[in-house]
Amino acid sequence: MDVDFEAVDHEAFMREALKEAELAGLAGEMPIGAVVVHAGRVIGRGRAQHQARQSEIAHAELNALLQAEQFIHAHIHDGCILYTTLEPCVMCLGAVAMSDMEHIVYSMTDNWMKPKPMLEVEHVRRHIKKYVGGILEEESLWLWERFDPHGLKMLQEGRSVTA
Ligand SMILES: [Zn+2]
Numbered sequence: 001m002d003v004d005f006e007a008v009d010h011e012a013f014m015r016e017a018l019k020e021a022e023l024a025g026l027a028g029e030m031p032i033g034a035v036v037v038h039a040g041r042v043i044g045r046g047r048a049q050h051q052a053r054q055s056e057i058a059h060a061e062l063n064a065l066l067q068a069e070q071f072i073h074a075h076i077h078d079g080c081i082l083y084t085t086l087e088p089c090v091m092c093l094g095a096v097a098m099s100d101m102e103h104i105v106y107s108m109t110d111n112w113m114k115p116k117p118m119l120e121v122e123h124v125r126r127h128i129k130k131y132v133g134g135i136l137e138e139e140s141l142w143l144w145e146r147f148d149p150h151g152l153k154m155l156q157e158g159r160s161v162t163a
Helices: 011-025 061-073 088-099 116-120 122-127 137-147 151-157
Strands: 033-039 041-047 081-086 103-108 130-132
Touching: 011 041, 011 061, 011 081, 011 088, 011 103, 011 137, 033 061, 041 061, 061 081, 061 088, 081 137, 088 116, 088 122, 103 137, 116 122, 137 151
Parallel strands: 081 103, 103 130
Antiparallel strands: 033 041, 033 081
């Protein structure tokens, strides 16, 4: 099933991802959240859980994808949209393409990892049709200011900064 991407209320779903980001921040994690949406319904939720899982790869997007995986595997993959409060890293971008999903909507740009060149990788380009950023960016920024101002500086300036 194809999705009418332009007709979707992206802000409403980004608010769901922001809720996850806030829960992550409140738990002492980086304030990053994600949801997977299919046919107007959230089918997977995730948030950063590096501390909780003692893992460097427990990213919000990956956690949301893993929760949605059974659904995605059993149904037609296209038409799914991943919403994430921070532009996905190279691992998560790869995982979205591997999941046969078509669309990514993010809030804040990642100037630290600068993942956009990854969109040119043939496999990724074949899968990802829409890649849209800047949705509710102020809200995401506010969560970083509240929970991880040091991390925010890195994301904005694209370099390591000493605390
Ligand atoms: Zn990631």
